[in-house]
Amino acid sequence: MKICHYNEGLAGAVVGEKVYPIGDALTKAGHLKPGHTMLEVIERLANEPAAMKCARFVLQAGSSVPLASVRLLAPLVNPPAIWAAAANYKAHQAEMREKMGSSDRSALSKDELMAEFFLKPASSIIGPGGPVILPRVSKDVDFECELCAVIGKPARHVAESQALEHVFGYTILWDFSQRDPWGRGRQNTRNIRKGFDTFTGLGPWIVTRDEIDDPQNLAIRVEQNGKPAMSAHTSDMICSLREHIRFLSSVTTLASGVLVTTGTPAGVAKLADGDRLKGSIERIGEMEVAVRAER
Numbered sequence: 001m002k003i004c005h006y007n008e009g010l011a012g013a014v015v016g017e018k019v020y021p022i023g024d025a026l027t028k029a030g031h032l033k034p035g036h037t038m039l040e041v042i043e044r045l046a047n048e049p050a051a052m053k054c055a056r057f058v059l060q061a062g063s064s065v066p067l068a069s070v071r072l073l074a075p076l077v078n079p080p081a082i083w084a085a086a087a088n089y090k091a092h093q094a095e096m097r098e099k100m101g102s103s104d105r106s107a108l109s110k111d112e113l114m115a116e117f118f119l120k121p122a123s124s125i126i127g128p129g130g131p132v133i134l135p136r137v138s139k140d141v142d143f144e145c146e147l148c149a150v151i152g153k154p155a156r157h158v159a160e161s162q163a164l165e166h167v168f169g170y171t172i173l174w175d176f177s178q179r180d181p182w183g184r185g186r187q188n189t190r191n192i193r194k195g196f197d198t199f200t201g202l203g204p205w206i207v208t209r210d211e212i213d214d215p216q217n218l219a220i221r222v223e224q225n226g227k228p229a230m231s232a233h234t235s236d237m238i239c240s241l242r243e244h245i246r247f248l249s250s251v252t253t254l255a256s257g258v259l260v261t262t263g264t265p266a267g268v269a270k271l272a273d274g275d276r277l278k279g280s281i282e283r284i285g286e287m288e289v290a291v292r293a294e295r
Contacts, residue, residue, distance in 0.1 A: 004205040006070040018064040022055040043256040046152025046168040074127035074202040082120040088263025114247040118190040124200040130289040140180035144264030145279040148173035155254040163245035169208040173261040174201030219282040232265030
Protein backbone atom coordinates (compact mmCIF):
# COMPACT_ATOMS: atom_id res chain seq x y z
CA MET A 1 0.00 0.00 0.00
CA LYS A 2 1.17 3.54 -0.79
CA ILE A 3 0.15 5.87 2.06
CA CYS A 4 -0.04 9.53 1.08
CA HIS A 5 -0.76 12.89 2.70
CA TYR A 6 -2.64 15.29 0.46
CA ASN A 7 -4.61 18.51 0.03
CA GLU A 8 -5.54 19.95 3.43
CA GLY A 9 -3.88 17.25 5.51
CA LEU A 10 -5.88 14.20 4.42
CA ALA A 11 -4.59 10.64 4.63
CA GLY A 12 -4.97 8.53 1.52
CA ALA A 13 -3.82 5.41 -0.25
CA VAL A 14 -2.58 5.55 -3.83
CA VAL A 15 -3.53 2.77 -6.23
CA GLY A 16 -2.53 3.38 -9.81
CA GLU A 17 -3.78 6.86 -10.69
CA LYS A 18 -6.36 7.04 -7.89
CA VAL A 19 -6.32 8.19 -4.26
CA TYR A 20 -8.59 6.57 -1.68
CA PRO A 21 -9.38 8.60 1.50
CA ILE A 22 -8.43 6.07 4.15
CA GLY A 23 -8.26 8.70 6.91
CA ASP A 24 -12.01 9.25 6.76
CA ALA A 25 -12.68 5.52 6.98
CA LEU A 26 -10.32 5.05 9.92
CA THR A 27 -12.02 7.93 11.74
CA LYS A 28 -15.52 6.57 11.12
CA ALA A 29 -14.39 3.15 12.38
CA GLY A 30 -13.04 4.69 15.60
CA HIS A 31 -9.35 4.05 14.92
CA LEU A 32 -8.58 7.77 14.69
CA LYS A 33 -10.00 10.97 16.10
CA PRO A 34 -11.05 13.93 13.95
CA GLY A 35 -8.10 16.20 13.26
CA HIS A 36 -5.62 13.31 13.33
CA THR A 37 -2.06 13.68 12.07
CA MET A 38 -0.18 11.42 9.68
CA LEU A 39 1.96 10.32 12.61
CA GLU A 40 -1.20 8.96 14.26
CA VAL A 41 -2.24 7.28 11.00
CA ILE A 42 1.12 5.50 10.79
CA GLU A 43 1.07 4.47 14.45
CA ARG A 44 -2.42 2.95 14.12
CA LEU A 45 -1.78 1.17 10.83
CA ALA A 46 1.52 -0.23 12.09
CA ASN A 47 0.29 -1.46 15.46
CA GLU A 48 -3.43 -2.19 15.11
CA PRO A 49 -4.22 -5.00 12.61
CA ALA A 50 -7.88 -3.98 12.59
CA ALA A 51 -6.92 -0.48 11.41
CA MET A 52 -4.86 -1.87 8.52
CA LYS A 53 -7.73 -4.21 7.61
CA CYS A 54 -10.08 -1.21 7.57
CA ALA A 55 -7.74 0.73 5.28
CA ARG A 56 -7.40 -2.18 2.87
CA PHE A 57 -11.18 -2.56 2.72
CA VAL A 58 -11.42 1.06 1.49
CA LEU A 59 -9.30 0.11 -1.53
CA GLN A 60 -11.83 -2.55 -2.45
CA ALA A 61 -15.12 -0.81 -1.71
CA GLY A 62 -14.43 2.89 -1.19
CA SER A 63 -14.66 5.91 -3.47
CA SER A 64 -11.60 7.60 -4.93
CA VAL A 65 -10.36 10.78 -6.61
CA PRO A 66 -7.85 11.09 -9.47
CA LEU A 67 -4.24 11.31 -8.27
CA ALA A 68 -3.68 14.14 -10.76
CA SER A 69 -6.34 16.21 -9.02
CA VAL A 70 -4.72 16.25 -5.55
CA ARG A 71 -1.74 18.10 -4.12
CA LEU A 72 0.64 15.68 -2.47
CA LEU A 73 2.25 16.84 0.78
CA ALA A 74 5.20 15.41 2.68
CA PRO A 75 3.86 12.06 3.94
CA LEU A 76 4.98 12.92 7.49
CA VAL A 77 5.64 16.43 8.84
CA ASN A 78 6.10 15.77 12.56
CA PRO A 79 8.32 12.67 12.95
CA PRO A 80 9.63 12.12 16.49
CA ALA A 81 13.16 12.15 15.02
CA ILE A 82 14.98 12.10 11.69
CA TRP A 83 18.13 9.98 12.05
CA ALA A 84 20.44 10.41 9.06
CA ALA A 85 23.36 8.12 8.24
CA ALA A 86 26.63 9.71 7.18
CA ALA A 87 29.18 8.50 4.63
CA ASN A 88 27.39 5.18 4.07
CA TYR A 89 28.59 4.56 0.50
CA LYS A 90 32.31 4.15 -0.27
CA ALA A 91 32.06 6.12 -3.50
CA HIS A 92 30.42 9.03 -1.67
CA GLN A 93 33.14 8.92 0.99
CA ALA A 94 35.69 9.30 -1.81
CA GLU A 95 33.93 12.24 -3.46
CA MET A 96 33.63 14.04 -0.12
CA ARG A 97 37.32 13.53 0.62
CA GLU A 98 38.14 15.14 -2.71
CA LYS A 99 35.55 17.92 -2.57
CA MET A 100 35.43 18.80 1.13
CA GLY A 101 38.61 17.41 2.67
CA SER A 102 36.62 14.91 4.73
CA SER A 103 38.51 12.43 6.86
CA ASP A 104 39.37 8.93 5.62
CA ARG A 105 36.86 6.53 7.21
CA SER A 106 38.11 3.34 5.58
CA ALA A 107 39.57 2.02 8.85
CA LEU A 108 36.39 2.58 10.88
CA SER A 109 34.29 -0.35 12.05
CA LYS A 110 30.62 -0.31 11.13
CA ASP A 111 29.58 0.80 14.61
CA GLU A 112 32.19 3.56 14.56
CA LEU A 113 30.78 4.77 11.25
CA MET A 114 27.20 4.55 12.49
CA ALA A 115 28.16 6.64 15.52
CA GLU A 116 28.23 9.53 13.01
CA PHE A 117 24.43 9.41 12.62
CA PHE A 118 23.09 12.97 12.90
CA LEU A 119 19.66 14.49 13.48
CA LYS A 120 17.73 16.71 11.08
CA PRO A 121 14.95 19.00 12.38
CA ALA A 122 11.36 18.32 11.39
CA SER A 123 11.07 22.02 10.54
CA SER A 124 13.26 21.35 7.48
CA ILE A 125 10.70 19.04 5.81
CA ILE A 126 9.16 19.88 2.44
CA GLY A 127 6.95 17.75 0.22
CA PRO A 128 6.81 16.92 -3.48
CA GLY A 129 7.54 19.92 -5.67
CA GLY A 130 9.37 21.78 -2.93
CA PRO A 131 10.73 24.32 -3.25
CA VAL A 132 14.09 23.93 -1.56
CA ILE A 133 15.48 27.37 -0.77
CA LEU A 134 19.20 28.07 -1.22
CA PRO A 135 20.24 30.30 1.71
CA ARG A 136 22.05 33.56 1.00
CA VAL A 137 24.85 32.59 3.39
CA SER A 138 25.99 29.76 1.14
CA LYS A 139 27.51 29.55 -2.33
CA ASP A 140 27.52 25.74 -2.38
CA VAL A 141 24.44 23.62 -1.60
CA ASP A 142 24.07 20.15 -3.06
CA PHE A 143 21.49 17.38 -3.06
CA GLU A 144 21.59 13.91 -1.57
CA CYS A 145 18.89 11.36 -2.48
CA GLU A 146 18.35 8.51 -0.04
CA LEU A 147 16.25 5.51 0.86
CA CYS A 148 14.42 6.31 4.10
CA ALA A 149 12.66 3.87 6.44
CA VAL A 150 9.66 4.85 8.55
CA ILE A 151 9.49 3.04 11.88
CA GLY A 152 6.14 1.45 12.71
CA LYS A 153 6.50 -0.85 15.69
CA PRO A 154 8.67 0.85 18.36
CA ALA A 155 12.19 -0.57 18.50
CA ARG A 156 14.60 -0.90 21.43
CA HIS A 157 17.55 -3.34 21.56
CA VAL A 158 16.50 -4.99 18.30
CA ALA A 159 18.59 -7.69 16.65
CA GLU A 160 19.44 -7.31 12.98
CA SER A 161 17.44 -10.42 12.17
CA GLN A 162 14.26 -8.77 13.50
CA ALA A 163 15.04 -5.18 12.47
CA LEU A 164 12.79 -4.97 9.42
CA GLU A 165 9.81 -6.16 11.46
CA HIS A 166 9.85 -2.69 13.03
CA VAL A 167 9.67 -0.86 9.69
CA PHE A 168 6.28 0.46 8.62
CA GLY A 169 7.39 1.47 5.16
CA TYR A 170 9.79 3.31 2.90
CA THR A 171 9.98 6.71 1.25
CA ILE A 172 12.44 8.98 -0.56
CA LEU A 173 14.39 11.52 1.47
CA TRP A 174 16.30 14.42 -0.07
CA ASP A 175 19.06 15.54 2.31
CA PHE A 176 20.07 18.97 1.07
CA SER A 177 23.47 20.00 2.36
CA GLN A 178 25.24 23.32 2.70
CA ARG A 179 28.93 22.73 1.97
CA ASP A 180 30.17 26.33 2.13
CA PRO A 181 31.08 28.16 4.36
CA TRP A 182 30.96 25.69 7.28
CA GLY A 183 31.61 22.30 5.72
CA ARG A 184 35.20 21.91 4.61
CA GLY A 185 37.08 19.46 6.82
CA ARG A 186 34.43 19.67 9.54
CA GLN A 187 31.73 17.22 10.65
CA ASN A 188 30.30 18.72 13.84
CA THR A 189 28.44 21.31 11.74
CA ARG A 190 26.18 18.75 10.04
CA ASN A 191 23.08 19.55 12.09
CA ILE A 192 23.28 23.19 11.00
CA ARG A 193 24.44 22.67 7.42
CA LYS A 194 21.67 20.12 6.79
CA GLY A 195 19.04 21.71 9.03
CA PHE A 196 18.01 24.83 7.12
CA ASP A 197 14.31 25.23 6.44
CA THR A 198 13.36 23.23 3.30
CA PHE A 199 16.51 21.03 3.52
CA THR A 200 14.61 17.72 3.94
CA GLY A 201 12.49 16.66 1.00
CA LEU A 202 10.15 13.76 1.78
CA GLY A 203 7.82 11.83 -0.47
CA PRO A 204 5.99 11.23 -2.62
CA TRP A 205 4.34 8.72 -0.25
CA ILE A 206 5.21 5.84 2.09
CA VAL A 207 5.27 2.37 0.55
CA THR A 208 4.42 -0.21 3.21
CA ARG A 209 7.04 -2.83 4.06
CA ASP A 210 5.15 -5.73 2.48
CA GLU A 211 5.67 -4.15 -0.96
CA ILE A 212 9.48 -4.30 -0.76
CA ASP A 213 11.11 -7.66 -0.06
CA ASP A 214 14.63 -6.33 0.49
CA PRO A 215 15.58 -2.66 1.03
CA GLN A 216 19.13 -3.57 -0.04
CA ASN A 217 17.96 -4.39 -3.56
CA LEU A 218 16.71 -1.08 -4.94
CA ALA A 219 17.99 1.21 -7.70
CA ILE A 220 18.33 4.96 -7.04
CA ARG A 221 18.40 7.52 -9.85
CA VAL A 222 18.43 11.31 -9.96
CA GLU A 223 18.05 13.75 -12.84
CA GLN A 224 19.13 17.37 -12.53
CA ASN A 225 17.46 19.60 -15.12
CA GLY A 226 16.58 16.52 -17.15
CA LYS A 227 20.11 15.11 -17.25
CA PRO A 228 21.29 12.00 -15.34
CA ALA A 229 23.10 13.03 -12.16
CA MET A 230 23.09 9.94 -9.93
CA SER A 231 22.73 6.22 -10.58
CA ALA A 232 23.27 3.83 -7.68
CA HIS A 233 22.00 0.78 -5.85
CA THR A 234 21.19 0.25 -2.19
CA SER A 235 23.27 -2.95 -2.19
CA ASP A 236 26.31 -0.65 -2.19
CA MET A 237 25.63 0.61 1.33
CA ILE A 238 28.43 0.01 3.82
CA CYS A 239 25.97 -0.47 6.70
CA SER A 240 22.58 -1.95 5.84
CA LEU A 241 19.24 -0.70 7.12
CA ARG A 242 19.08 -3.75 9.38
CA GLU A 243 22.39 -2.70 10.93
CA HIS A 244 21.19 0.89 11.27
CA ILE A 245 18.11 -0.18 13.23
CA ARG A 246 20.15 -2.54 15.40
CA PHE A 247 22.66 0.19 16.20
CA LEU A 248 20.21 3.05 16.78
CA SER A 249 17.87 0.93 18.88
CA SER A 250 20.80 -0.02 21.12
CA VAL A 251 21.14 3.68 21.96
CA THR A 252 17.60 5.05 21.94
CA THR A 253 13.99 3.98 21.51
CA LEU A 254 12.84 4.32 17.92
CA ALA A 255 9.19 5.33 18.22
CA SER A 256 6.48 4.99 15.60
CA GLY A 257 7.09 7.55 12.87
CA VAL A 258 10.83 7.92 13.43
CA LEU A 259 12.65 8.30 10.10
CA VAL A 260 15.90 6.43 9.51
CA THR A 261 17.55 7.60 6.30
CA THR A 262 20.39 5.54 4.97
CA GLY A 263 22.85 7.98 3.40
CA THR A 264 23.47 9.13 -0.14
CA PRO A 265 25.32 7.37 -2.93
CA ALA A 266 27.95 9.23 -4.95
CA GLY A 267 26.86 11.77 -7.54
CA VAL A 268 25.85 14.72 -5.38
CA ALA A 269 25.98 18.02 -7.28
CA LYS A 270 25.83 21.75 -6.63
CA LEU A 271 22.42 23.40 -6.98
CA ALA A 272 21.48 26.70 -8.60
CA ASP A 273 18.41 28.90 -8.64
CA GLY A 274 15.87 27.46 -11.08
CA ASP A 275 17.16 23.88 -10.99
CA ARG A 276 14.71 21.01 -11.09
CA LEU A 277 15.47 17.64 -9.52
CA LYS A 278 13.73 14.33 -10.10
CA GLY A 279 14.69 11.42 -7.92
CA SER A 280 13.39 7.88 -8.11
CA ILE A 281 13.84 4.76 -6.02
CA GLU A 282 12.77 1.45 -7.45
CA ARG A 283 9.40 0.17 -6.16
CA ILE A 284 8.76 3.41 -4.28
CA GLY A 285 8.25 6.04 -6.98
CA GLU A 286 9.66 9.38 -7.96
CA MET A 287 9.67 12.84 -6.46
CA GLU A 288 10.45 16.17 -8.10
CA VAL A 289 11.77 19.23 -6.30
CA ALA A 290 12.16 22.82 -7.50
CA VAL A 291 15.19 24.87 -6.36
CA ARG A 292 14.94 28.59 -5.59
CA ALA A 293 17.41 31.13 -4.25
CA GLU A 294 16.53 32.95 -1.03
CA ARG A 295 15.17 36.39 -1.85
